[in-house]
Amino acid sequence: MPMPRWWGHLNKRVFNPRAIAGGKYPVLIHVGRTSGTTYRTPLDAHPVDGGYLFVLVYGPESDWVRNVLAARGARLRIDGKEVELAAPRLVGEDDLPSTVTRPPKLLRITGFLRMDLVPG
Template identity: 75%
Template sequence: MNKRVFNPPAVAGGKWPVLTHVGRVSGATYRTPLDAHPVDGGYLFVLVYGSRSDWVQNILAADSARLRVDGREVELATPRLVGKDEAFQALPDEIARPPRLLRITEFLRMDLVAG
């Protein structure tokens, strides 16, 4: 439902950060609107649907992605899954943590590519 109903307007609207990645099987280019939290040297993504989500598996397989955020595009590399403790330590204090009710234990961290 997200892919067909909610994502297209979010991608087109330009208000949400959008992660561009390549399908590991199809080779198609995908654009996924996400919460992208800047952390030291990169970005952190909350895995609301877990690390088995297609977009996460695509990025892990490709080892890179592009992020459109605040009207600019940045290159990201070295994706890795991190646990809640590491993620919460990396996030600035003013960023709200996901509610415990969601039971999110995995996050994706990526590094900015120097350019």
Template identity: 75%
Template sequence: MNKRVFNPRALAGGKWPILIHVGRNSGATYRTPLDAYPVDGGYLFVLVYGSRSDWVQNILAASSARLRVDGKEVELAAPRLVGEDEAFRALSDDVKRPPKLLRISEFLRMDLVAG
């Protein structure tokens, strides 16, 4: 549903942050609309579908990605899975936490590449 309905609409709408990454097997470039939360030195992504999602595996394999946010593109590196405690400490207080009902326990954190 996301790949065929939501993602194309989100990409066309231009309002969502877009994570640009390379497929670990295909080498193709993918654009995935996601919630991207700025944290000290980088960004945090909520893994609604867990760390086994293709886009997460692609980024972990490549060790980098680009993020288009607020009309500009930034380079990200050093992807790492973090737990709920570390993620919530990194997020500002005004960011809404995922509902406990979703049982999200993994997050992806990446660092901004200076440049």
């Protein structure tokens, strides 16, 4: 896991609510796989051909990643609008388009989640 779990818990409780309230960051809206609760998670959303790519800062075992994979999609609030995303899949560094800035090697991030835009 690239970043320690305690940092993720701190982010979830302290920084994420502020980022969501500020409205400046993309927010992924997803449903809990067991609770059915709707969650909002601020993330870096990198536009790629036909969809978006998300950096898995806390690894593929993060709750939001597992939720999105189980639900087979999510919504993304970005630039003041909401888009529907489907077909989530884990991809590696080799699958990154050249347009996406790679995370610093120091962070040891090797996993990414890609989703496609749903037409409409």
